[in-house]
Amino acid sequence: MRRTVRFGIVALLFAGTVLALGAAGQPEAATGSYPLTWLTVGDTAARALGDEDRVLATIEDITGVNLQMQIVAEGGWDRVNVAIASGDLPDIVTGQLASAATNQWMRDGILVPLNDYLPQLPHIAERLEEESWTAVDGKFYGYPFVNQKSTTNAALTTRSDWLENVGKDVPTTLEEFRAVLRAFVNDDPNRSGRADTYGITTQGPIGAFNWAFYAYGVQYGDWALDDAGNPIPHHEHPGFRQGMVFLRSLWDEGLIDAEFMLNDRNLMEEKWYQGRSGYMTPALFRHVSRLESNLQAISPEAGLVYHSAPIGPEGHSGHAVTGKGGMFTAITIGSRDPQKAAEFLDFFVSPEGFDLLTLGIEGIHFERTADGGINYIEEERVRDNFAANGWAHPLAWGHVRWPLSENYLPMTEPARDRAIDSVEVATADQVPNLIPYVTQAEIEYGGVVDEIYEELFLEMLIGRKGVDEGIAELSRRWRNQGGDRIMEDVIQAYRELQ
Amino acid sequence: MADRNELSAVPTFRQSRLSRSRSDSIFDVVNYAFLTVIGLVTLYPFWEVLIISLSPYDLYLARTFHLITERVDLSSYRFIMGMPGLWSSYRVTLFVTALGTALSVSLTTLTGYVLSKDYIRGRRVIMFLIVFTMLFSGGLIPLYIVVRQTGLMNTVWALMVPQAILTFNLIIMRNFFFSIPDSLEESARMDGAGDVTVLVRIVLPLSMPVISTIALFYAVQLWNDFFNAVMYISDRRKWPLQLFLRAMLFDSEASLQSGSDDPSLLGQPIKMATVMAAMIPIMLVYPFFQRYFVRGIMIGAVKG
Numbered sequence: 001m002r003r004t005v006r007f008g009i010v011a012l013l014f015a016g017t018v019l020a021l022g023a024a025g026q027p028e029a030a031t032g033s034y035p036l037t038w039l040t041v042g043d044t045a046a047r048a049l050g051d052e053d054r055v056l057a058t059i060e061d062i063t064g065v066n067l068q069m070q071i072v073a074e075g076g077w078d079r080v081n082v083a084i085a086s087g088d089l090p091d092i093v094t095g096q097l098a099s100a101a102t103n104q105w106m107r108d109g110i111l112v113p114l115n116d117y118l119p120q121l122p123h124i125a126e127r128l129e130e131e132s133w134t135a136v137d138g139k140f141y142g143y144p145f146v147n148q149k150s151t152t153n154a155a156l157t158t159r160s161d162w163l164e165n166v167g168k169d170v171p172t173t174l175e176e177f178r179a180v181l182r183a184f185v186n187d188d189p190n191r192s193g194r195a196d197t198y199g200i201t202t203q204g205p206i207g208a209f210n211w212a213f214y215a216y217g218v219q220y221g222d223w224a225l226d227d228a229g230n231p232i233p234h235h236e237h238p239g240f241r242q243g244m245v246f247l248r249s250l251w252d253e254g255l256i257d258a259e260f261m262l263n264d265r266n267l268m269e270e271k272w273y274q275g276r277s278g279y280m281t282p283a284l285f286r287h288v289s290r291l292e293s294n295l296q297a298i299s300p301e302a303g304l305v306y307h308s309a310p311i312g313p314e315g316h317s318g319h320a321v322t323g324k325g326g327m328f329t330a331i332t333i334g335s336r337d338p339q340k341a342a343e344f345l346d347f348f349v350s351p352e353g354f355d356l357l358t359l360g361i362e363g364i365h366f367e368r369t370a371d372g373g374i375n376y377i378e379e380e381r382v383r384d385n386f387a388a389n390g391w392a393h394p395l396a397w398g399h400v401r402w403p404l405s406e407n408y409l410p411m412t413e414p415a416r417d418r419a420i421d422s423v424e425v426a427t428a429d430q431v432p433n434l435i436p437y438v439t440q441a442e443i444e445y446g447g448v449v450d451e452i453y454e455e456l457f458l459e460m461l462i463g464r465k466g467v468d469e470g471i472a473e474l475s476r477r478w479r480n481q482g483g484d485r486i487m488e489d490v491i492q493a494y495r496e497l498q
Numbered sequence: 499m500a501d502r503n504e505l506s507a508v509p510t511f512r513q514s515r516l517s518r519s520r521s522d523s524i525f526d527v528v529n530y531a532f533l534t535v536i537g538l539v540t541l542y543p544f545w546e547v548l549i550i551s552l553s554p555y556d557l558y559l560a561r562t563f564h565l566i567t568e569r570v571d572l573s574s575y576r577f578i579m580g581m582p583g584l585w586s587s588y589r590v591t592l593f594v595t596a597l598g599t600a601l602s603v604s605l606t607t608l609t610g611y612v613l614s615k616d617y618i619r620g621r622r623v624i625m626f627l628i629v630f631t632m633l634f635s636g637g638l639i640p641l642y643i644v645v646r647q648t649g650l651m652n653t654v655w656a657l658m659v660p661q662a663i664l665t666f667n668l669i670i671m672r673n674f675f676f677s678i679p680d681s682l683e684e685s686a687r688m689d690g691a692g693d694v695t696v697l698v699r700i701v702l703p704l705s706m707p708v709i710s711t712i713a714l715f716y717a718v719q720l721w722n723d724f725f726n727a728v729m730y731i732s733d734r735r736k737w738p739l740q741l742f743l744r745a746m747l748f749d750s751e752a753s754l755q756s757g758s759d760d761p762s763l764l765g766q767p768i769k770m771a772t773v774m775a776a777m778i779p780i781m782l783v784y785p786f787f788q789r790y791f792v793r794g795i796m797i798g799a800v801k802g
Contacts, residue, residue: 039732045745048583048734070652070732073741074748078638079729086643266766273559297556 034340036065039080040094040329041072043398047385054384055360055393059353063344069395077101084110089334091341094399097144097326098438106141111330112338113139120339121346133436133497134328142330143345145400148323148430153285153404155319155426156211156310159295160303162189162278170307174215174246177310181255184278192275199250201257201277203268206457207321208281210431211309212243214318220434221321223490231434231490233483235453235474239316244460244467251461261458273298284422285404289415306422309429318431324438329400349400357396358408360386374411389413435497439489445482452477544777551575551770558767574771584775586735587742590654594738595720598658602716603709605663610671611697625672632665638729645730656730657723657738664719667712674708675701714787721780743776 049056049069060067070090072079081101084093089110095102105111115138118125124143128134134144158180163170166183181199183189190197202208210218216239218224224237234240250256257263257277265282272280273295282291284306292304309319335341347353359366359374360381367375376390386393390410397403407423409416438446453474460470479487549564554571558564578584613621613628641660650656678701686696702709724740731737737745746769 071734072732073728073737074745076728082638082642082729086639086646088642088646270559270562274562294559298560 033060033064033066034337035068036092036335036341036344037068037070037090038092038094038399039070039072039083039090040092040399041074041076041080042069042094043394043396045074046392046394046397047387049394050383050385054364055356056384056395058356058361059347059395063347065340065344067344071394084332089332091331091335091337092329092345093332094327094329097146097328098324098443100443102328103440103443105330105332106136110332111141112333112335113141114143114331114342115139117339117342121342123350124342124346127349131436142328143349143400144328145326145402145405146323147326147402148320148404149326150322150427151404151407151423152320152322152426152430153283153287153423154281155284155306155308155422155429156279157272157282157284157291157304157306158279159272159299160305161299161301162275163305165189165191170305171310172308174212174310174312178246178250178255181250181279182253185253185255189278190275197275198257198271198277199255200279200281201263201268201271202260202281203263203265204261205454209243209247210321211317211319211429212247213237213240214243214431215310215312215316216240216242216246217312217314217316218243218318221318221431222324222433222435225434231487231494233475233478233487235471235478241467241471244457244471247461248463248467252463256461269294275299284426285419286409286413288419288422289413292415306425308425317429319429320426321431322433324433324436327398327400345400354396354401354406357393360384360393376410376412435490435493437493439486439493441482441486441489445486448481449478449483449486452481547770547773547777550767551774553767555765555767558765571767574765574767575775577768578771578775583734583737583742584739584772587737587739588775590736591721591739594654594657595717598662598720599713599717601658602662602664602667602720603713606668606671606712606716607702607705607709608697609663610668611675611701613668614672614675628665628668642729651730652733652736654731654736657726658720661726664716667715671705671708671712674705678704710787714783717783718780739776743772746772 049071056067077096077099080093080095083090084095084101084105093105095105114121114124114128118128118140127143128140131144131146134140134142158170162184163180166180166187166189168180168183169176171177171180184197184199185195188195188197213234218234218237218239223231224234224239226232226237247256257271260268263271268280269282269291271277272282275298284291288304288306295302295304309317311317329345331338331341331345362368365377365381365384365386367377369375374390378388382388384393390412392403392408403409404423407420409419413419456465456470456474456477459465460467465473546564549567550558551574552570552572553561553564553567554569554573557567557569557571612618613625615621645651645656645660648659650659682700682704683696686700691699722740724738724744727736727738727741731741746764
């Protein structure tokens with residue numbers, strides 16, 4: 001009996017272990033095509049990829065690969081970095097553009113240079129020609145996607161009912177903007193009979209106030225130029241001082257939400273819906289319709305108004321900064337057939353691949369109308385995991401592009417024209433960069449010097465330090481804590497680009 | 499002399515009793531008030547999550563504080579019930595929690611029992627090596643390599659097997675086994691019991707308090723774990739509940755631009771309903787096992 005019990009337990013444990021390990025094994029698809037693995041964070045809000053996805057099958061037919069996607073959960077860049085560091089190399093990996101990890105992969109020889117394959121990669125070659133700065137010693141190690149490089153969705157946004165209530169038009173200059181903010185605070189725009197409003201709220205940290213510095217002549221999104229034409233940090237440009245004095249005066253008059261540093265996106269938007277602030281700095285584009293309908297749920301007569309950044313005394317203006325961050329998709333040395341992997345990636349970035357992932361297969365997922373429009377066949381699209389209402393396939397976004405970069409909105413998107421218009425207005429105020437990329441020293445010291453900037457910016461804004469005193473301290477500490485090293489890299493990069 | 503002592507003792511006793519009583523009362527009032535405030539501060543976030551999840555969207559948008567809702571609206575719950583991702587992640591979490599707890603408790607019990615026996619040679623060395631891993635971890639990359647090499651990647655087993663035995667729990671379990679008198683085991687052996695019979699018939703029935711405690715430790719940890727899923731699971735259909743919840747609440751550039759079931763487009767009541775869905779099961783279980791927490795740890799600690 002004792003032996004039987006003992007044998008039973010041992011057998012049970014053994015069987016459990018065998019079953020567990022057996023279940024753990026990944027079955028290899030025996031299609032005869034090249035099994036290609038792609039590790040990426042991808043479109044984290046997308047639906048799960050299905051087993052019998054016709055879009056995926058079409059891509060595999062065209063490219064001759066058996067695609068095995070490894071899509072990591074939202075924000076899971078650590079997972080990607082750990083996989084590469086531990087030698088778990090996929091054929092294709094998508095990392096963060098301008099990150100220490102991605103640069104390390106290049107230095108360590110983990111990524112395969114694409115130069116030899118470029119003649120067979122027309123779409124990648126075209127992009128690399130535009131982004132020639134991504135080459136390291138003449139070698140292109142991957143396909144760069146820069147988020148918000150040529151378009152942006154950030155613009156100053158207010159509400160039409162408040163403008164009407166205080167008798168003001170949409171402001172165009174800094175002084176008109178100040179006047180509107182004053183009226184929003186002093187003239188009871190929400191008709192509550194109490195002084196319970198702010199002029200503007202935003203979402204900390206501080207970039208949302210850059211419009212003040214650009215209005216006073218700070219020239220570029222990343223750096224400024226001094227009178228001799230040498231790169232300097234924003235805060236050493238005279239326009240920064242003037243912008244800071246302007247912002248300080250807004251703060252002293254109580255026009256800026258005193259708790260803006262505590263806001264996340266939700267809280268900022270709620271303050272605006274609830275009539276606690278007249279202005280905010282949201283992401284527009286496909287959110288125009290959502291923001292306006294939420295606003296009208298509380299104030300049915302209100303409308304969303306976005307407009308250009310206020311113009312300074314000498315005619316300068318600007319709001320959103322041109323992006324430098326994004327994604328970097330590359331072939332690793334773990335790929336048994338780098339050329340095949342590169343050709344697959346080229347199809348992925350091609351217009352044909354893009355149409356397949358956004359529209360689907362013609363006749364199955366959509367039909368073209370006589371006037372050039374698109375009819376989505378939703379019941380078929382659902383079968384292949386397309387998102388509802390004309391939105392895209394799980395593989396469409398997050399790997400080599402985002403919707404904003406393509407100006408992509410389905411035909412069924414509510415307020416589609418306004419959404420596109422909001423991008424045009426915002427993009428007109430987008431400020432270019434002096435250097436198109438993030439230097440190595442910025443990657444290394446950027447976090448420290450940004451904290452110093454934020455600390456001193458706040459102290460100057462709320463009056464704990466005088467503007468001149470604050471700028472002097474900011475400049476000294478910023479340069480001592482890595483800023484000088486950053487500026488060496490920036491000046492060198494600027495000279496090379498010239 | 500005795501009388502005088504008695505006489506003098508009475509008023510002293512009365513004064514002392516009166517003054518202690520008053521100060522006790524004051525202390526009690528202050529104590530209760532303080533603890534009530536602490537309790538309310540702790541409870542408020544849960545309460546707000548519940549109220550927001552039950553609020554219609556227009557009422558939610560109109561309010562800053564959410565102490566009560568004028569209209570109860572279950573549409574957020576109806577919405578999340580229709581999300582296929584919720585149910586699949588629920589299934590994964592229930593599976594991982596149930597099987598993982600059973601696996602962990604079994605392995606911890608067996609290991610703890612063996613290491614509590616004096617006659618096992620080298621048990622101190624083995625215990626030292628185990629405790630060493632608690633103090634000096636190998637780090638993420640070696641663990642990732644082990645999971646990959648054992649073929650556990652992208653399987654739910656990766657959420658259970660690599661951390662099946664937590665050293666802290668093993669120490670508690672082992673210390674508890676020390677408290678069981680050797681004479682019980684010896685008498686069982688004299689009656690002809692073998693190792694397995696002693697463990698199953700004698701030791702385990704006496705160890706139910708510590709097993710319950712350890713089981714709850716493991717269950718709560720497995721229920722709440724999302725990091726292992728981020729590291730080892732890339733198939734969305736195998737996401738556990740906490741990873742699904744994280745994706746719902748995570749607000750990033752990606753979610754602001756995404757073209758799919760964008761979390762940023764979902765209202766806060768829907769997000770809070772998902773939080774409730776993730777919290778309710780473990781909150782329902784917790785009160786029934788809570789008393790074992792303190793008792794189990796104390797048993798292990800005192801006898802250690």
